[in-house]
Amino acid sequence: MEYLIHLAVMSSIYAILGMSLNLVVGYAGLLSVTHAAFYGVGAYAVGILTVSRGYGFFEATAIGMVCAAAAAWFIGIVSGKFKGDYYALVSFGFNIIVFSIFLNVQSVTRGPLGIPGIPKPELFGTAIRTNAQFLILSIVFALLTYAISQWIVKSSFGRALKGIREDEDALRVFGYDTARYKRIIFMIAAMLAAVAGSLFASYISYIDPSTFSLNESIFILSLVILGGLANVNGSVFGAIVFILLPEILRFVGFPPDIAAQMRQVAYGAILVLLMLYRPQGMFGEYKL
Amino acid sequence: MRLMKTSESYIFPYVDIVPQLIANSVIAGAIYALIALGFNLIYGTTKFFNLAHGAVAACGAYTVFAILKIFALPVNVVVTCVIGAVVAGSIGYGLDKFVYLPLRKRKASNMVLMVASLGAFTAIQAVIAILFTSQFQALESSGGVSGSVEVYGAIITHTQVVIIACGLAIMAVLGLVAKYTLFGKAVSAIKDDEEVARMVGIDTNKIIGRVFFIGSAIAGVAGILIGFDTGIEPTMGMNLLLKGTIASIIGGVGSLYGGFLGAFVLGFAENFGIWKISGEWKDAIAFVVLIIFLLIRPEGIVKK
Numbered sequence: 001m002e003y004l005i006h007l008a009v010m011s012s013i014y015a016i017l018g019m020s021l022n023l024v025v026g027y028a029g030l031l032s033v034t035h036a037a038f039y040g041v042g043a044y045a046v047g048i049l050t051v052s053r054g055y056g057f058f059e060a061t062a063i064g065m066v067c068a069a070a071a072a073w074f075i076g077i078v079s080g081k082f083k084g085d086y087y088a089l090v091s092f093g094f095n096i097i098v099f100s101i102f103l104n105v106q107s108v109t110r111g112p113l114g115i116p117g118i119p120k121p122e123l124f125g126t127a128i129r130t131n132a133q134f135l136i137l138s139i140v141f142a143l144l145t146y147a148i149s150q151w152i153v154k155s156s157f158g159r160a161l162k163g164i165r166e167d168e169d170a171l172r173v174f175g176y177d178t179a180r181y182k183r184i185i186f187m188i189a190a191m192l193a194a195v196a197g198s199l200f201a202s203y204i205s206y207i208d209p210s211t212f213s214l215n216e217s218i219f220i221l222s223l224v225i226l227g228g229l230a231n232v233n234g235s236v237f238g239a240i241v242f243i244l245l246p247e248i249l250r251f252v253g254f255p256p257d258i259a260a261q262m263r264q265v266a267y268g269a270i271l272v273l274l275m276l277y278r279p280q281g282m283f284g285e286y287k288l
Numbered sequence: 289m290r291l292m293k294t295s296e297s298y299i300f301p302y303v304d305i306v307p308q309l310i311a312n313s314v315i316a317g318a319i320y321a322l323i324a325l326g327f328n329l330i331y332g333t334t335k336f337f338n339l340a341h342g343a344v345a346a347c348g349a350y351t352v353f354a355i356l357k358i359f360a361l362p363v364n365v366v367v368t369c370v371i372g373a374v375v376a377g378s379i380g381y382g383l384d385k386f387v388y389l390p391l392r393k394r395k396a397s398n399m400v401l402m403v404a405s406l407g408a409f410t411a412i413q414a415v416i417a418i419l420f421t422s423q424f425q426a427l428e429s430s431g432g433v434s435g436s437v438e439v440y441g442a443i444i445t446h447t448q449v450v451i452i453a454c455g456l457a458i459m460a461v462l463g464l465v466a467k468y469t470l471f472g473k474a475v476s477a478i479k480d481d482e483e484v485a486r487m488v489g490i491d492t493n494k495i496i497g498r499v500f501f502i503g504s505a506i507a508g509v510a511g512i513l514i515g516f517d518t519g520i521e522p523t524m525g526m527n528l529l530l531k532g533t534i535a536s537i538i539g540g541v542g543s544l545y546g547g548f549l550g551a552f553v554l555g556f557a558e559n560f561g562i563w564k565i566s567g568e569w570k571d572a573i574a575f576v577v578l579i580i581f582l583l584i585r586p587e588g589i590v591k592k
Contacts, residue, residue: 031402031403078579081582082582084398085398085399086582086586088399088402089337089533089537090578090579093575093578093579094575096530096572096575097572097575097576099571100569101572103568104566104569104572215410218406221403221406222410258418261415261422262414263414264410264411264413264417265411265415265418268407268408268410268412268413269407269411270407271403272404272407272411275387275391275400275404275407276387279396279400287397287400288399
């Protein structure tokens with residue numbers, strides 16, 4: 001049971017990451033491979049502020065969201081100058097730069113040693129102790145993200161984003177400040193990713209830079225593409241499949257080390273096959 | 289991500305640091321040039337970022353590792369390297385044949401091609417880790433290339449001399465092939481306009497297939513040389529790929545000489561960038577250089 005709860009918590013964290021990245025990749029059409037950086041900003045905010053500064057989980061999460069939004073604002077300004085595959089490449093670069101900061105600014109992040117002993121959240125004076133309680137918290141956050149995403153997608157703002165994705169010049173002619181739209185959605189997605197990061201930090205209670213590397217960004221992008229671009233439900237589906245997949249491989253009888261690599265083979269192969277046979281993903285409404 | 293260990297200056301603290309930094313820059317530049325040459329060759333004809341290029345380089349290195357260390361076959365080192373390059377080339381060719389060519393025929397956007405190559409990269413890297421474990425392993429030669437030379441106070445190992453020589457030689461050969469052979473002319477025709485090239489009777493898919501073989505084989509050579517210089521690990525491809533990509537973009541993507549030039553600019557920027565700060569920042573410096581170049585001179589040093 002404990003094991004199933006663990007998988008459910010991880011699925012909901014990745015569902016938050018997937019839904020938020022889908023806003024950028026699926027709806028705004030920006031192939032961003034930076035998401036793990038914002039995920040990391042949220043995780044480090046909680047790690048640093050709760051362990052050594054005595055902040056509560058929710059305050060730290062809020063600060064993490066602000067930091068992620070600020071980082072996304074800056075990154076958005078620079079990467080907003082690029083399109084298509086160059087945009088993807090620049091976003092690669094920002095992930096690596098943020099990763100280097102986690103790894104090398106050791107006075108703040110403790111570098112490769114990581115931050116251990118991150119406390120669980122406290123709600124109305126009572127600490128969330130069991131994993132089952134944590135599951136409720138993470139599902140609440142996932143539902144909030146789901147609601148926010150659906151609301152954005154259905155709003156006039158979301159429709160303008162889809163317009164930008166299909167034909168940016170046309171929208172600019174109609175007087176939309178397209179660069180600003182892209183920057184705002186990027187910032188919103190970064191804030192949601194930071195929430196996922198703070199949940200992860202508090203749940204696992206230990207973070208180190210390796211969790212927030214480029215590979216993680218690729219992993220999140222893969223689950224978004226698998227679930228389907230421009231489909232919020234699809235990202236939830238993608239997250240669940242990608243979290244359960246390695247567990248199935250483990251049950252089949254591979255040792256954990258091989259199973260971890262098999263997971264990579266599987267999601268690499270899934271990406272190739274999707275591009276070959278179904279470039280919009282399972283439930284996607286937009287093709288790259 | 290592990291960084292390439294080219295800074296001998298930590299091992300030899302008494303050496304005046306500037307000549308050593310220059311030497312390290314040139315060595316790094318030569319490696320990046322090899323990756324960038326293959327990458328540019330492929331980009332020039334297909335116009336998409338082939339991210340699997342780094343994993344293909346790792347395949348070359350691991351082929352050599354398998355022959356020399358695991359099976360310990362009594363094969364000459366040079367012959368082994370040629371086999372490694374051919375294996376890398378074949379994998380590149382296979383990727384084109386079974387993944388990129390069907391996508392191109394379907395007129396897929398270059399974003400789709402790029403994501404497919406990202407998938408191929410992830411899968412190949414993990415397969416290597418399953419076959420050979422994910423540990424860092426040494427690939428030092430079993431004879432011939434060892435020892436070092438001193439140039440103006442900079443210490444360069446013999447392997448590194450071979451790296452620099454290979455970089456220059458392959459660049460020269462490619463330059464000659466591009467200029468004087470029918471194949472080179474066909475490649476440059478496809479570079480300019482694939483449709484027109486096909487109209488005048490060039491079998492473009494066949495030529496692109498060969499370009500994938502050659503470009504990937506060169507990447508394989510780079511992987512093997514890195515293996516002899518520092519060692520191998522399954523994730524080595526990521527670092528090589530990123531540096532090769534940056535080098536070709538700052539040099540002028542798709543341009544043969546541009547990639548070569550960009551590689552050395554990057555090598556110098558990285559190695560002089562970490563003069564006063566920790567070597568762990570190398571990757572970040574590389575991307576800062578890339579972003580600055582993209583903002584100021586997006587077409588690269590060599591304008592097309």
